[in-house]
Amino acid sequence: MSKPPTPKPRPAGPKKFGTSTWIAAAFLLPALATAGYFGRNWNATRLILAREDSEHQERLNRNAVLSKVYDVLQNKKLQVCNKSQDTLKIQWVAAAYHDGKNLRVFDSGRCSAWQEVTLASGDNRVLTLTSAQEGCNWNGAVVYFAMRFSRESEEVIRHYNYVAHYSGFDRDCYTQE
Amino acid sequence: MSTLRLHRQGEAPLEVLQDKALAGRDASCDVVVVDKSVSRRHAYLERRGEGWAVVDQGSANGTFLDGKPVTDAPLRQGQELRFGMVSLRVEIESDLPQTMMMPAGTVEPPATMLMPNPSFEAPPAPKPPVAPSRPMPPPAPPAPQPASARRPAEPPPPRALTPTEEAAAFLGLGPGTSQEAVARRFEEMSSDIQAKVQTAPTPALRDRYQRNLDELRKACETLAPGFGGGSPRVEDLPSAQPSVSPDDMDVSIPAPLRAAPASAAAASPAATGAPPPATTAIGFLVATILALSAFFCMSNQKMQKTYKANQKSSDRNQAKAAAEQFGAMASLEQVGALVAGQLKICNKAAVPVEVKWLGAVYLETTASGDSKVKSYNSDNCRGEFNLTLAPGSEEKIALKGTSEKCNWNGQGLFYALALKDPRAPDSFLRSSGTLNNRQDCVTIGEGL
Secondary structure: OOOOOOOOOOOOOOOOOOHHHHHHHHHHHHHHHHHHHHHHHHHHHHHHHHHHHHHHHHHHHHHHHHHHHHHHHOOEEOEEEEOOOOEEEEEEEEEEEEOOOOEEEEEHHHOOOOOOEEEOOOOEEEOOEOOOOOOOOEOOEEOEEEEEEEEEOOOOEEEEEEEEEOOOEOOOEEEEO | OOEEEEEOOOOOOEEEOOOEEEEEOOOOOOEEEEOOOOOOOOEEEEEEOOEEEEEEOOOOOOEEEOOEEEOEEEEOOOOEEEEOOEEEEEEEEOOOOOOOOOOOOOOOOOOOEEEEOOOOOOOOOOOOOOOOOOOOOOOOOOOOOOHHHOOOOOOOOOOOOOHHHHHHHHHOOOOOOOHHHHHHHHHHHHHHHHHHHHHOOOHHHHHHHHHHHHHHHHHHHHHOOOOOOOOOOOOOOOOOOOOOOHHHHHHHOOHHHHHOOHHHHHHOHHHHOOOOHHHHHHHHHHHHHHHHHHHHHHHHHHHHHHHHHHHHOHHHHHHHHHHHHHOOHHHHHHOOOOOOEEOEEEEOOOOOEEEEEEEEEEEEEOOOOOEEEEEEEHHHHOOOOOEEEOOOOEEEOOEOOOOHHHOEOOEEOEEEEEEEOOOOOOOEEEEEEEOOOOOOOEEEOOOO
């Protein structure tokens, strides 16, 4: 006797999927797209803001260091103002300046074209030297300088050696009174 | 004429009286088989000549004869007829004078039971037809069957019944039944159908039950005009056979709903009002994603406001301006322009060399951490400065004097010195240079 076939199985329990499932699923894709769009924008803004903050902090730190360098290493023009009653004669001058990348030195003692500079009373001059000799073409830029000069009066000649960081003194002038 | 009896073990045999009887779980069926595996309208039992046949009406769990699934098959004595999981033994008697139906047993649900229409009474002998109050349409033709399913020799069609006979058969009453009896019968039969109308899970089923109720009402109206059960809503009159074919019934109900058991349908999310779990999960997911989107959007707006505020911030703008101003100093800072170097003098001359004057620029760090540029000038320490280097000697300069201005440890940024020329005592040899980050020797006296 053959075994009778079993009837078709019936699904048990509530339906797992329905029309509402597909409707909800239809909202899933636009929702994901919206989240992706806003998420990308949010992340981009977040990164920009973080980078701005980081750059600002780094800028502050760098500025703190560079402000010292700037205060010290700012090039100026070496100008001598003779406000004395004597005649000022500059025999030798050395100046350290920067070319934007490195510190350089001008030493008049190494330049054959250098000649003693004489400043009458009340006179002033920016010291420069134009020469084809290497290291002797100098536009007067100075950070530190050293000088040997003399003040000559009718009675006496006095010699001076001077070295300093050039900060302009009086009205951007190394002043002898 | 033959009589069909269906036997189920432990149950009273059931005799089929009509020439065409509908078997199923529904209360409106001619042969009611209460079991979950039996469709509401499962199969027709048809008289064909001297024999009987079973025609499946697209039931969910099928109709079987001796274990084989059938859609349209003749019944024979002793066969096992199975509707779903309910097995019945077929008994056909050919010499009974008339078809009659036996009263129901007393088996109570939920056990599987086989029962005829409730309160069924054997109809009396047919009387001359009574003119109905309204013309009745002919009985609905049977559903068309595929050619392959048709029997080669169709039996002659049964005698057409009058509307009153059809109504009486539909209600299980005699044609001359009083209005009160018809009204009672209507109350009995309509209560169940009305309950189904109220609880129908789908609109299609509700319409179907409503049509059955209308047919019942029309049948009562035909049998006893003005019986008091309300007026029918539709024009066509009822027939002994259901005007809605089981095929239509099955088609009107979605397949998943037909396949689902009644209890499951009742407990389904649609019935309880709760969405399917997948809908809930996806809905929750969508809500979460939308909430995330809202967070992204609002947070982005807030950050953009912060960004704009930063762009306008004077503090930041000053820092930017300063950075541009200090930009040129960056490379100098990198090469250590402000890193002090040690002044070390190496005498390369063959004779001692006297340093007559020494000047230097150096950085002094104050107690507050600030740097201050200072200078050393040996002319300011005339009585204390005395420096002579032996031939070939190397000397790290460190000068100590009585006054503060005469103290210098040799660490500086710039130096300048004047040496007494051994060859001309009245003249000087001068040298200068940077000391920043310098570790090598400042050589003097070369060539002397």
